[in-house]
Amino acid sequence: MTTGHGVGPADAAGGPARHLPVMLREVLAHLAPKDAGHYVDGTFGAGGYTSAILGAADCRVLAIDRDPTAIAAGQTLVEASGQRLLLVHDRFSRLDEIAAEQDFMPLDGVVLDIGVSSMQLDEADRGFSFRRDGPLDMRMGGDGLSAADLCATLDDVRLAHIIWTFGEERHSRAIAKAIVKAREEAPITRTAQLAEIVSRVVWAKPGEMHPATRTFQALRIAVNEELSELVEALAAAERALRPGGRLVVVTFHSLEDRIVKTFLSHRAKAPSASRHQPQAEGPEPSFRLVAKGAVEPGPDEVAGNPRSRSAKLRAAERTDAPAHPGGDLMGLLPPPSPQRHGRRR
Incomplete structure (x- = not known):
């Protein structure tokens, strides 16, 4: 999924950043690395969490990233x-499959940082940022x-659904219509083009986030299937x-946090019983929840x-209970895109 370390929703599509692993102290405290342990860093990125885990205990780390540039940049750390x-x-x-293939099972810990990498944002050619003109890739x-x-092929209903569902953008229908109209005149192939199109229909007051922030976030999530990847990763961690x-999971916007919260709450809930049916089902x-609720960064880190x-x-x-059946996991995801004849919101 994502390779993020330190990027929140306000920067989900642009802005310079240092490669800072977010909440590193809290991550290590909750992961509690120990000697001889096997740990997975599912979002390697710039290697901040991986380096810290290796430094905290005489353990081994299996780090995963879907971005080939992150893998190439991480070879120095592998050698060291x-x-x-x-x-x-x-x-x-x-x-879980990767760990089994690498003879790395079972696992003592899994850490996931669900945010787009500042390295990706900083490279205009990757197309994540509306602040740097580049190919609209993501x-x-x-x-x-x-x-x-997506901008070239989806109709306005599907585009609006993506922008509303993954970006929580209340102007989603107007943006989708503007995209469809604009592409009739010229293909939308650059980040600056899309940002300009969105800015025509969404107004931002001084000091507010850029009008295109939520739209870029939504398209990025859709392109990379980020929410379904997250759901599957949670289940894979449960099995492994x-x-x-x-x-330990760090998220940066409400869609992802809601999925993690719901998954862990459900998995930590005891079977229900009643006086009519005393046998719990x-x-x-x-x-077992380690952190009661969400842990947030301290004021010093935010500053x-x-x-x-x-x-x-x-x-x-x-716990030592078997992993739950996975049939309920898709209920964690937003509803699928409506058809052209479907009801509009």
């Missing part, structure tokens, strides 16, 4: 790790449909963690790294 780091180019939704792994493809193993809790201000950390510890 003394064979304690494995770096794999893949999607973190497959973390693909983290370089494969599949690009944001330009040993009893007592920790899952349902699977036993597969997780030093403004992109951390929207971060939320949730953590849980694996």
Whole structure:
């Protein structure tokens, strides 16, 4: 999925950034690395969490990233790790399969940082930023449909659904119509083009986020299937963690945090029972909540790294109960895109 370290929603599509791992102290406290442990960093990025885990204990780390540039940049850390780091180019939704393939099971901990990387934002050619003109791409792994493809092929109903659902943009229908109208005159292939189109129909007051922020966020999430990747990664962690193993997830906007919160709450809930049916029904809790609610960054970190201000950390510890059946996981995702004849919101 994403390779983020330190990018919140206000910067989800633009702005310079230092490569700062967000809430590093809190991540280590909740992950609690120990000697001889096996840990997965599912969003390697610039390697901030991985380096810290390797420095906290004499353990091994399996780091995953779908961005080939992050993998290439991480080879120096691999060489310096003394064979304690494995770096794999893949999607973190497959973390349990990857760990099994690498003879790395079972796991003592999994950490996921669900935010777009500042490295990706800083490279205009990646097309994530509306502040730097470049190809309208947004693909983290370089494969599949690009944001330009979506803008060129989807009708206004589907575009509006994406922008509303993944960007929580209340002007989604107006933006979608503006995109469809603009592409009739010329293909929308550049980030600056799209930002200008959105700015024509969405007005921002001085000091507010750029009008195109939510639209760029929505397209990025759709292009990379980020929410379904997150859901699958949570289930993969549940399958791969040993009893007592920790899952730590850092998110940067409400869509992702809601998924993590709902997943962990459900997995930590005891089977229900009543006086009419005293025998409790349902699977036993597969997780125990370590952090009661969301942990947020302290004021010092926010002051030093403004992109951390929207971060939320949730953590849980694996019990010895079997992993839950996965049939309920798709209910964590927003509804699918409506058809042209479907009802509009």
